[in-house]
Amino acid sequence: MKKRSRVLSVLLTATMVVGVAGCGSSDAASDNAGSSAQETVGESTEAADEAETEEVGQYTVLTDESGNPYDLGGMEIIIADWFSSGEEEEASSAYDEAHQEYLDWIQETYNFTIKQQAVTSWGDSPEDYVNYATTGGDENYVFTLYQGSALTSAIQSGLMYDLSTLDCLDFSESKWDSVVKDTMSKGDSVYAMRAMDHEPTAGIYFNKRLLEEAGIDPESIYELQRNNEWTWDKFEELCKQVQKDTDNDGVIDLYAMTNFSCTLYPAAVYSNGGQFIGKDENGFYNDLESDATMEALNWALDMIDKYEMVYPEDAAWDYTYTAFANGEAVFTCAESYKAGDWADMEDDFGFVCFPMGPRMDHYVNYAQDNVFVIPSCYDAEKAWKIAFAFNLYNEPVPGFEDHEGWKDNYYKSFRDTESVDETLAIMVDSGVPMYDKLVNGIDMGPDLFWGISKDNTPAQKAESIRNTWQSYIDTANGK
Incomplete structure (x- = not known):
């Protein structure tokens, strides 16, 4: 993972004030959620000069009940699909650079890695998901699936993790696609998510x-x-x-x-x-x-x-x-x-x-957009950590909240x-x-x-x- 040493060195030496457990672990965070005030990294960092403080001040650290940043234990998370190379693309704009800076920061701060990578083909993806969700594995996957009968069957067979039980996901936030939440919900349960813009059809x-x-x-x-x-x-x-x-x-x-x-x-x-x-x-x-x-x-x-x-x-x-x-x-x-x-x-x-x-x-x-799911074969702790990382991965880039990045490839x-x-x-x-x-x-x-x-x-x-x-x-x- 490529690092931006100046930014990260400031982040790592910054005084991190206890933040809200906007995502709490299955046990601890639910007890601690809402009990502390969220603060921005760098606000109390006297060692950083004004420019550095402003730069890193865009980021917010989420902490556990002990006041430490959540630690995902170095887990490697794969957003599994059938079309991604898994390689980091060269930045071609200010947004790309800011986006990669942000991804580097969350991975360094919370001790995990995350990337999109093809692990199957379009035709094989439904069956491969069912097989994995049935038998399990050591990987840490968020699966990309397309809507259809196979997806519905997987939900009915109990192979999708109920995302509504993970307190680090707040589906009332505007970043989550409301159509996907509607179609992928049953009662109070939510089985799939999408934090990307709807793809025009x-x-x-x-x-x-x-x-x-x-x-x-x-x-x-x-x-x-x-x-x-x-x-x-x-x-x-x-x-x-x-x-x-x-x-x-x-x-x-x-x-x-x-x-x-x-x-x-x-x-x-x-x-x-x-x-x-x-x-x-x-x-x-x-x-x-x-x-x-x-x-x-x-x-x-x-x-x-x-x-x-x-x-x-x-x-x-x-x-x-x-x-x-x-x-x-x-x-x-x-x-x-x-x-x-x-x-x-x-x-x-x-x-x-x-x-x-x-x-x-x-x-x-x-x-008829692709959706993202977590296999139900994962235990609560593992599912929570994956969801925590995926939630951060899909946050708007600080300073570019209104960026319409979806337009780039269409142009x-x-x-x-x-x-x-x-x-x-x-x-x-x-x-x-x-x-x-x-x-x-x-x-x-x-x-x-x-x-x-x-x-x-x-x-x-x-x-x-x-x-x-x-x-x-x-x-x-x-x-």
Whole structure:
């Protein structure tokens, strides 16, 4: 672990005043919590000059009942995922430097190390977690998992530590994602956490060249979004304007849309205030046949019928993305991460939220973020120490509390700043839960999206799966 010697030497020699046990060990801290005043390191350090005192004064030491900093005993904590290198990246900004300074400090002060590291693959991660949580191990893991039936099964099987029992975690703090807390809670128990911004999901990408050739200023779409006027009706107006039969032979030469139905349908539903599965004080319930959901599915189906590109017979399953990249359609509904796949796209593109349905007055996007869990095989002391470290690891960096670090990688993927500063900024704050992912047995593609058509309407399809879904829901609700 790289150290900043000047800062750390001051920290280690500073007089540390007894601090609040904002996190207390399973036994001692709960007795001591709230009994002492929290003070800042360096406030009573006469040996440090004024600049050094100001620098280290940003940090706060949490102490045990004896007035000493909590000691995690040199434990190595791994935030286990399927995508991290485990290596410290070179700092490229003032924030990066401050962040690493802070991480160095907490690890030195509380005697532990922590890093993110790939220990599995995306496909193997659910099974690997279950195996580990069942058999245990000497490692100190916080596991990264994606939402789905495997995650739900692990909770139902008692393989997730109940985080609500760990007094070093306060889920009322603003850093914790409220959607994850909602979806990953059962009664008073909390089984997963996320202290990262919601990852923006589905919106509308548009080809700027094709819009300009149709006489539409691409900036006007951003203007509609800014004015809260980006609606289903406005979107269809643009689709009518851009779709063309250029040689008047009765065959469309330029289509308005190319979409992946498993993205378009849920984006439309949530944009209208609908949902597939709801959740209330009694548990999960089927909301597929609600007016908002049915209206959205019928609208999306009608848009596909009118404006969707017809693919070549031998097209690959993901040709929709290729078609957009090739400029064969003006619009596509896709998730924000797809921008990174279009680095070589010749035409410039923009990105706006999915347009609002008639039942909504604001933009929304569905949330399906990765979550972080602690295996239930750990004893209380070990789980507490891991949670204590993870909580500190996710604290805002002192002096950069308002830093929007999530934007950095998106700037590298998108072609304009509006996509990030305007669209993604809205989406980060407007995620809504997808409860269908928490009900084992429900599989939205084969259950619904792949089967609806003009000849098999959403209402007909919903009726045909009603009883099957109810059986899944009853099981999820413990009936």
